[in-house]
Amino acid sequence: MKFKYVRIQGREQAINTGQGAGIFSMCWKLIQQDVMDVEDEALFKEIDSWFAEVLPFPEPCLRKERVVCFFKCENSDEMMRMITPAMWLLERYHHPFYVIYTNDPGEIVYEDEYQVAVKVPDEVQTVEFHHQWTEPDGSIHEG
Amino acid sequence: MSHVIKRDGDSLTVQVFGRLDINTAPELEAELVPQLEGVSTLTIDLAQVNYVSSMGLRLLLSLQKRMAKQGSMVVTNVSPEVMELFEETGFAAILTIV
Secondary structure, three states: OOOOEEEEEEEEEOOOOOOEEEHHHHHHHHHHOOOOOHHHHHHHHHHHHHHHHHOOOOHHHHOOOOEEEEEEHHHOHHHHHHHHHHHHHHHHOOOOEEEEEEOOOOOEEEEOOOEEEEEOOOOOOOOOOOOEEEOOOOOEEEO | OOEEEEEEOOEEEEEEEEEEOOOOHHHHHHHHHHHHOOOOEEEEEEEEEEEEOHHHHHHHHHHHHHHHHHOEEEEEOOOHHHHHHHHHHOHHHHOOEO
């Protein structure tokens, strides 16, 4: 299955969006908390400066709106190459992260050549615990 | 001696020795960067390098970024140990390694 969008985010929720914190936020947090050593900090800042030069800063993010950003897979080979060392840094510090692929990230409120910014719903959606699943013998387990 | 820099027209070759880390990378950068003016091909020879730290990776990335604007950069003679680091960190896909 081919996907249009990809996002790297953490287990922790960003306070402004309630969604998983983005990779740049996570790395900056490790620096602010003095978790990253001086060399790794220098490496991340070099990575970050490349993105600052190449990747537009979405206006909704500048306005601190409740949005999360996804790379566009079709135009993001170079972005993913350049972000890989940042993922390595997160692994180095045992900081969990997830790589999310999707074709429907939600309501797109900003778009450029490389990324989209997606509006975060105002309400958190929850689902009840799922009581049904298929057993190995093919029968349906009813919880 | 931690490095030797040789210029041949618009090509520059840097031979690095030993470690490329927080102690050696800043010194190399301070000497190398001013010499990149007018350089279109930069070769980083790591034949004698046995260790690259994150500071070394930072320097390589910085040089790669600079040279992408004015020409090209290749990294040569990478040892298996350093290559393993490049692959683990994603630098194998960022750098041009020959």
